[in-house]
Amino acid sequence: MNNLVTFIKNRRKILGLTQQDLADKAGVGLRFVRELEQGKETLRMDKVNQVLALFGHELTPVDSKQIHVSDE
Amino acid sequence: MNNLVTFIKNRRKILGLTQQDLADKAGVGLRFVRELEQGKETLRMDKVNQVLALFGHELTPVDSKQIHVSDE
DNA sequence: CATATTTATACCTTATCGGGTATAAAGATA
DNA sequence: TATCTTTATACCCGATAAGGTATAAATATG
Numbered sequence: 001m002n003n004l005v006t007f008i009k010n011r012r013k014i015l016g017l018t019q020q021d022l023a024d025k026a027g028v029g030l031r032f033v034r035e036l037e038q039g040k041e042t043l044r045m046d047k048v049n050q051v052l053a054l055f056g057h058e059l060t061p062v063d064s065k066q067i068h069v070s071d072e
Numbered sequence: 073m074n075n076l077v078t079f080i081k082n083r084r085k086i087l088g089l090t091q092q093d094l095a096d097k098a099g100v101g102l103r104f105v106r107e108l109e110q111g112k113e114t115l116r117m118d119k120v121n122q123v124l125a126l127f128g129h130e131l132t133p134v135d136s137k138q139i140h141v142s143d144e
Numbered sequence: 145c146a147t148a149t150t151t152a153t154a155c156c157t158t159a160t161c162g163g164g165t166a167t168a169a170a171g172a173t174a
Numbered sequence: 175t176a177t178c179t180t181t182a183t184a185c186c187c188g189a190t191a192a193g194g195t196a197t198a199a200a201t202a203t204g
Contacts, residue, residue, distance in 0.1 A: 007133045018150060029193045034152070044161085044191070045120060045131070046113040052133050059117070060139055061079045061124050062132040090180060101163045106182070116161070116191080145204100152199065161190080169182065174175100 003067060004048070004059075005039045011055045026051040075139060076120070077111045083127045084109075098123040 012022050019037070023030045028047050036043060036051065049058050084094050091109070095102045100119050108115060108123065121130050 003132050020150085031194080032192060035192085038152085040191095041118040041121070042191070043117050045115050045117050047192080048117060049113070053136075055133075056136050057133040058136050058139070059131040060075050060134040061127075061129040062134065064125075064128050064130050067130070067132055092180085103164080104162060107162085110182085112161095114161075119162080148201100148203075150199105150201070152197100154197080155195085157193090159190100159192085161188105163186105163188090165185085167182100167184080169180100171178100171180075173178080 002039055005037055007055075007057070008051065009037055022051065022054070026054055074111055077109055079127075079129070080123065081109055094123065094126070098126055 012019070017025070019033045020030055023033045026033070028050055032043070032047055033051070036048065045059060052058050084091070089097070091105045092102055095105045098105070100122055104115070104119055105123065108120065117131060124130050
């Protein structure tokens with residue numbers, strides 16, 4: 001499970017949100033949240049950022065070697 | 073100009089590649105590279121990662137407050 | 145166990161991304 | 175200046191992402 005998936009799932013759980021809650025708050029469809037949490041890689045960048053924004057985060061280029069299995 | 077745009081442009085210049093070169097090496101279309109460098113935010117995540125992979129990088133969720141205007 | 149909630153899978157439709165191509169504009173070089 | 179290279183803009187078309195909905199499976203709760 002990649003970093004993005006792990007990050008989203010953990011954050012959502014921490015806030016006690018359902019996928020539907022997250023979708024509503026982010027302004028994306030429920031299906032999108034599901035595909036996001038299932039690791040679909042062909043998602044649109046802006047939609048992913050829309051969700052990440054809820055957690056004060058955004059997609060950024062990071063050195064592949066420096067990616068620690070973040071669970072926070 | 074956002075981080076992604078800055079990153080891509082700088083790296084490409086450092087390696088002395090044209091947009092066409094980068095497109096070819098990454099296996100994406102020339103138009104995609106252009107839209108990427110022009111800050112289009114609706115691009116597909118996998119395609120962006122395809123380009124970033126050439127530089128050993130990948131999209132990762134990062135705290136928005138911790139994003140320094142990276143030019144490397 | 146039964147029931148309720150949450151998550152996963154499948155189908156259909158619309159919107160648009162991505163590629164290709166052509167043309168124009170901008171930059172560099174002589 | 176003229177010429178060459180690189181980058182930007184505009185158009186068409188096929189493929190598919192995203193949303194909605196419905197159903198099924200999984201997980202919790204009693």
